[in-house]
Amino acid sequence: MRKKIAAGNWKMNTTPNEGKELVKNIMAGSPELKVHQEVYFFPPFTHLAAIAEVTGKQNFYTGAQNCSQHEKGAYTGEISTNMLKAIGAGHVIIGHSERRSIFGESHEILKEKSSAVIAAGLTLVFCCGETLEERESEQHYKIIDRQIKESLSHVTKDDMKKVVIAYEPVWAIGTGKTASPEQAQDMHGYIRTLLKSYFDETVASQTSILYGGSVNAANAKELFSQADIDGGLVGGASLKPEEFIAIIQALP
Ligand code: PEP
Numbered sequence: 001m002r003k004k005i006a007a008g009n010w011k012m013n014t015t016p017n018e019g020k021e022l023v024k025n026i027m028a029g030s031p032e033l034k035v036h037q038e039v040y041f042f043p044p045f046t047h048l049a050a051i052a053e054v055t056g057k058q059n060f061y062t063g064a065q066n067c068s069q070h071e072k073g074a075y076t077g078e079i080s081t082n083m084l085k086a087i088g089a090g091h092v093i094i095g096h097s098e099r100r101s102i103f104g105e106s107h108e109i110l111k112e113k114s115s116a117v118i119a120a121g122l123t124l125v126f127c128c129g130e131t132l133e134e135r136e137s138e139q140h141y142k143i144i145d146r147q148i149k150e151s152l153s154h155v156t157k158d159d160m161k162k163v164v165i166a167y168e169p170v171w172a173i174g175t176g177k178t179a180s181p182e183q184a185q186d187m188h189g190y191i192r193t194l195l196k197s198y199f200d201e202t203v204a205s206q207t208s209i210l211y212g213g214s215v216n217a218a219n220a221k222e223l224f225s226q227a228d229i230d231g232g233l234v235g236g237a238s239l240k241p242e243e244f245i246a247i248i249q250a251l252p
Helices: 016-029 045-054 081-086 097-101 107-119 132-136 140-151 181-198 201-206 220-224 241-249
Strands: 004-009 037-042 060-064 091-094 123-128 163-167 209-212 231-234
Touching: 004 163, 004 209, 004 241, 016 037, 016 045, 016 241, 037 091, 045 060, 081 107, 091 107, 107 123, 107 140, 123 140, 132 140, 140 181, 163 181, 181 201, 181 209, 181 220, 220 231, 231 241
Parallel strands: 004 037, 004 231, 037 060, 060 091, 091 123, 123 163, 163 209, 209 231
Antiparallel strands: none
């Protein structure tokens, strides 16, 4: 069975103490996770060490929202994968639409970042997603294909075991507008066909694909019950303990 995952992307929110409290409340209020269920917390860099200390057990893990593509050196303000690993982060999000649009991260940079995450032995949570304009002009399949082809398809089949994909339509992120379960399922199914063509049948059937975009306690169950949706990457609702616990409870 594929892993079913609830991942919380906190973006630039909470202080370290607030973050630690949030994690403690969520872990205390969550049901015992089954072997195939995992929960990831993605706090800001400054909280990682403290939060990694309380996770790493009972299938709760801590990861970073970004990393440098470089190993070390004169890159002021950057954080390398080895630094993340050293403080207990096990996962890194790459390709979030905010990194693509606000920080101008190109396919090439994201390819290098994906490689850096894999080379460090960390789990890569690779995000892809189309804008509203791209969907309305029926470019969405092409866009997702391009994002995966350019920045992920170079990964070896074996390393794909350490990759989780998050499909996040940009028009649904932070907007309260969720893709319908049918729209999300359709794209997740398409992503599996891409994985089959870039890798093989095994990779296509074993890679967890999360949906992201205004997931909340009310819509999680229906989204997660779709055949190719293996959980969610959650922004706003991951900062509210009751909401995120309900999302965890909705994992199949
Ligand atoms: C996200 O930031 O990845 C996200 C999906 O945000 P939200 O759940 O708030 O739409």
